Amino acid sequence: MHPTRKQILTTIAERPTSGPDLAAELEISRAAVWNHVEGLREDGFEIESQSDGYTLAGIPDYGGPALEYGLDAPLEIEYHDEIDSTNERARTLADDGHSDVVVVADRQTGGRGRLDREWASPSGGIWLSLLSRPDIPPASAPLYTLVAAVAAARAARDAGVDATIKWPNDVRVGDRKLAGILTEMEGEADRISWLVVGIGLNANVDPEDLPGDQPATSLQSEVGAVDRRAVAQTLLEEFWTLSTVDAEEIMAAWRELASTLGQRVRVETPRETVVGEAVDIKAPGTLVVETEDGLREITAGDCDHLRPAE
Template identity: 40%
Template sequence: QEIHYFSEIGSTNNEAKKLATNGCPEGTIVVAEAQITGRGRLARGWFSPPGKGIWLSVVLRPPFSPMDAAKCTLMAAVGVNRAINSVTGTGCGIKWPNDILWQGRKVVGILTEMSAEMDAINYVVIGMGINVNIDQQDFPSEIAATATSLAVAAGRRISRVKLLTAILAELESTYNTVKASGFAPVLADWRQQSITLGQQVDVRGVERHFTGLAVDIDADGALLIKTPNGIERVLAGDVSIRP
């Protein structure tokens, strides 16, 4: 396994994609103390101050169809959430599809990027931003009300080395489970760790806007929402959910 460590980098996902394009082995990780241009989903940035978080990207070459790549994100959310809860005891949960929250505030974001041919995945880069020891007053004002860190949640500093070790071990075991037994066990874990299921959610898509009760996720990881008109199916990327 290759570990690429940087004290400072633009984005660990960009570096991981470059390494993957140049043929690095599966399991290669890129980790940095700080990111200058950390990227979030939906073309947003990601606050990545030096020494305060785990800014991590993992390269996988899964033997799945490109259609199944979205499931890598669910898999990562389950593994990371389990590691976080065993190291910190904070009781974090997963908000569909793949944010990890503590008391309604985001502590982890996941950005999965893929390169695929027609019917085969070339690589998947799973980027994880984990707010570990950021003081609440240090978040930029745009996210101060919606973000927090594990140290705030736990009321103590958290060892990044311990947490990173646990995360990598959980990711490996979750990935091995998927390769051996398919996604069903991961989906079952996801349901247990979810804070979205059982909640009233507001779906705001480009074409549709409705409210309903989040009842389950299906085998593709789509959220199933019970509405007066029946069950609506929502795929990640389509919409944003506001509990």
């Protein structure tokens, strides 16, 4: 959002302010104030003109300007009503030199998850990709998957849903998938050039529109329709805050929300199947499993929670 428009919104949300007063405060012409106000109205903001000046009467339900307004994180929002993949668009922006941008879509036509699996992305969900350039080596990139999982789980809990995290990248309610994460990067041996973290959260999505290949749920299914703007902003703010702390704080936050720890699990890795009890997680996202042959550390794989009989 244009900085002047953001300042106009902040001012008229606090108190009615006339066009001449806004022009004086912002050191712009009255015509420029009028143009900015009309632009904000076109973006969906309800701005009333009263005898004592402009007042902010309503905020759009969703969209780029709505997400940027009041967002407590220094992130630029690029919004699309429909796009093939927010991750793909974020990678294009990375190639063009951008950073700290969030690509958001109401609907994706080509959403995907880990291992190139299809990810259903109907209208009403929260589909977004965060582009950043953290000063970390490539080996530390999985930390950002953990950050995203914690951020999504916290946002869901803030909306009243008892979400937990299943290693490596699923946010769930019970055994039903609520959100997934796909992290991609480009870099050299000692540093990351760019990092894209895609998050798909089933928000106001009808159950019949969710994928049928695995149990799934949505915030709407659990607690009714939610304020999608508020949930997305909470997610982005939690992500930004967690991305600024050290690895041990991230690990601690992840452990608090993990459903995998303490579970008997089966982990399919590219080389083998590991069965045992998940006992811990280590930076940058390594699952520690206690097997009959001792402790195993697993950096990547598909994890299933097993019932005692299994």
